[in-house]
Amino acid sequence: MPNKPDLDKLFKAIADPTRREIIYLLAIVSASLTINEISDKFPASRQAITKHIKILQDADLLKIEKKGRESYCYAKAESLRHVQDWMNLYQKFWTSKLDDLESFLDSN
């Protein structure tokens, strides 16, 4: 489906504390940072941080823009704001739970 966020990727991307902290840095602390600047803030290797950034980019949580010789990372926090996805999630959650309630009542 076009434009449908890949929630699977999204949730996997933000399940990792380092990746959450990267997005936090970009979304709250600084508007943009180079990969080196991000890497300097973490004990992990630059290679490991680059991998995290790639995963965030794939999940549409982060975008990279080249300016001259540097690549700048920006948060795309709007990807987290899928109210409709919460709606769908709860719709399914409650539908399934009310079925469980019915089974419980029927067997007690």
Add this chain to the structure above:
Amino acid sequence: MENTITLNKKFNHPIEKVWEAISDQEKISEWFLKADFKAEVGYNYTFQDPKCTVTGEVKEVSKPNQLDYTWIVGGTTTETSVSWILTQDGDTTVLDLKHWGIENYADAAPNFFASFNEGWNKCFASLDEYLSSIHAQ
């Protein structure tokens, strides 16, 4: 309201029995989520499964017709609300379930990031699994 979930379901059981199932912590623990719950206004309840915690405060208790509480998923700070309305119809009971305030999650993203805690992690792992299971169907 656009961002309210409304579900309606009829149970072939008397209203008192349905009321007990949604308000008694032992019953809730059997079919819903492991519960520390009292149907008393102001009670701060906890629903828990191995991966996810939901907390909130009981807001309205009108036995056996209405039970309202706030609903906060572990690690998030977004308060949503759940209301159970039961109506007796002969020997059957009609349930109207409403869950609203879900649009508040739109503004919650920065708060999600502010709380790097285990509960959050687990909840999202659980959501992830849940979503995977939906996609798999």
